[in-house]
Amino acid sequence: MDGFFDVPAGYGDADMEMAELTERGNRYARRYRGFTEEQVQDLADGKVTGAVRWHGPKDARQSYAVLVRATDADEIGPCSFEFSVDLAATWHPTAKAARLAREGL
Numbered sequence: 001m002d003g004f005f006d007v008p009a010g011y012g013d014a015d016m017e018m019a020e021l022t023e024r025g026n027r028y029a030r031r032y033r034g035f036t037e038e039q040v041q042d043l044a045d046g047k048v049t050g051a052v053r054w055h056g057p058k059d060a061r062q063s064y065a066v067l068v069r070a071t072d073a074d075e076i077g078p079c080s081f082e083f084s085v086d087l088a089a090t091w092h093p094t095a096k097a098a099r100l101a102r103e104g105l
Contacts, residue, residue: 028076035068043070043078048088053095066095 032040035051042049048069054061066085070078082091083098092098 024076031076031079039068040077043068043081044073046070051095053099055096055099064095064099066098068095 034053035043039049039051048067051066051068052063053066054063056062064085066083067088069082069084069091070080071082072078072080082093083095084091085095085098085102090098090101092101
């Protein structure tokens with residue numbers, strides 16, 4: 001039996017399903033921003049993949065290469081990543097942390 005508060009007033013099951021799919025799409029877009037579809041597939045397959053990240057002010061952006069690996073997954077796919085700038089000798093929770101470690105900051 002459905003509970004009284006299972007569905008907000010004015011919403012049907014189809015509306016709730018669509019809202020959930022929209023939320024999953026938004027999470028997917030945020031999670032993989034900056035990755036190509038090929039990189040996303042490599043991460044989903046458990047491979048280490050290379051990526052390019054950028055830093056600096058908008059008018060003087062500088063790029064740097066990082067290795068990326070997925071460390072956890074959920075129903076959408078990989079959801080936690082580690083980054084390395086030293087050929088996988090050390091791993092960091094963000095690309096920025098990896099870059100700063102390399103620069104000795």
